[in-house]
Amino acid sequence: SETDMAAMVSDLVRDEALSREARRLGLDRDDTIITRRLAQKMSFVVSDLAEDPEPTRDELLDWHATHTERFTTPATLTFSHIYFSPDVRGENTNADAADALAQLNGSSRTAPSGLGDPFMLQRQFGDVPIREIARQFGGEFANELSELNVSDEWQGPLPSAFGLHLVKLESSTPASVIPFDDIVDQVRKDWLENSRRIANEQAIQDIIARYTVEIEGVE
Incomplete structure (x- = not known):
């Protein structure tokens, strides 16, 4: 509407006038926030070019x-x-776990x-990454569990961040590199991102090289 348009124009005039007056008074100098914002915008320009x-x-x-x-x-x-809870069983936790085993x-x-x-x-976990097991149960539990042999027998008890656990390790799948032909697009994307980082950093270093930098206290 005409009213909305007038308000938008008024806001634009107000912001532009205040911005120009601030620059005239030098308020844009020695301001860390403005400096970082300009540097950020310039890094975007470098990346886009x-x-x-x-x-x-x-x-x-x-x-x-x-x-x-x-x-x-x-x-x-x-x-x-x-699971065997120390809060519930107290001093009997280890003995109860051994008896259950x-x-x-x-x-x-x-x-x-x-x-x-x-x-x-839950009591059962299927194909869970070891780092996720560590996140949920703690690193000690994940490390000890990963060192067990796959077996039909129950093993333990293993300590966790919660208490003690008897475990049956049903399968263990080692880490494996995904074949190149299965992830060509992912590899290309990763390569391009790295190439952009290198190119952007070189462009920024070229800009820095245009200036004489003097650091006080350093000969």
Whole structure:
């Protein structure tokens, strides 16, 4: 509407007039926030002006081979666990866990559903990355679990951030590098991002080189 348009024009005039007056008075100088904002905008300009190179297949193959950590599926574990709470069992926690382990692996093969204490997470985990296990249970539990052998037997107890656990490690899948041909687009994207970073940093260094930099106190 005409009213909205008039208000927009008024706001624009107000902002432009105040901005010009601030610059006339030198308020834009020695202001860290303004300096950083201008530097940020200039870095965007540098990035926009750069032309992306087109990598060859050999370059991508070399990038994939020399940066395997970027293209590796993490090691995963599939396991079940039974939890024993120190808050509930106190000094009997270790003994109760050991007794349950004997029942689980003994001739009677006691069902695990009737053992242990309630737990805030699930009792079964499938193909979970070790780093995620560490996030949920703590690093000590994840490290000890990853060192166990896959077995039909229950093992432990293993300490976690919550208490003690008996575990049955059902499968362990090691980390593996994804074949190049399966992720060509991902490798190309990663290569381009790195090339842009290098080109942008070189462009910024070229800009810095146009100036004489003097640092007080440094000869």
